[in-house]
Amino acid sequence: MTTAAKKTAAKTTAAKKAPPKFKDAIAMLRADHAKVSGLFAEFEKARSSSKKMALVSTICTELSVHAQVEEEVFYPAVKAALKDKSLIPEAVVEQATMKALISQIEGVAPDGEMYDARVKVLAEYVKHHVKEEHTEMFPRAKATRLDMAALGAQMAQRKAELMA
Ligand SMILES: [Fe+2]
Ligand SMILES: [Fe+2]
Known part of the structure; x- marks a missing residue:
């Protein structure tokens, strides 16, 4: 095979393997949810303060970036499409509470049971919020x-802008 042919072959393989440039909106949000859920599970197993702090930081x-993007x-796109007056406002209120919990642990050194309790309550709160998005909001959004x-x-x- 000539070098040019090899290059073409490589390109074709790459093109076949390349994932779509962007996930659709719901797939992207679901991927974020799964990532955070995994991080909370890691926190449960973590013992050292440094490991806990690093996980909480992530x-x-x-969560903050995810909530802001939503x-x-x-949220505004779904609210408009559904002419919704309750689902999205409730989700925004829940995220405000989530942010309040975040502000109590972000950048704070783990100092024992109260710190662990705050992370645990945040995890449970996020789980509840995510469940509502998966079972109520996303199916209705998909139907629009x-x-x-x-x-x-x-x-x-x-x-990407917010993460930079
Ligand atoms: Fe949300
Ligand atoms: Fe979400």
Whole structure:
């Protein structure tokens, strides 16, 4: 095979294997949820303060960015598409409580049972919030004419900006 042919072959393989550039909006949010859930599970097993603090730092960043992307992009689009007056406002109120819990542990050194309790309550709270998104919000959002691929692209862009 010539070098050029090899290059073409490599390109074709890469093109076949390459994942779509953006996940659709709901797939992206679900992936965030799964990531955070895994981090909370890791926290449960963590014993050292440094490990706990590092995990909490990642959890807080992930949750804050996720909530902001939802509130700036996903929630308004779904609210408008559904002409919703309760589902999204309730989710926003829940996220405000979530942020209050985050502010109590973000950057705080683990100092015993109260710290662990705050992380545990945050984990349970997030689990409840995520369950509502999965069982109520996402199915209703999917049933609308919203372009989830375009919304996902917009969200991925905003997430990248916030993570930078
Ligand atoms: Fe949310
Ligand atoms: Fe979410």
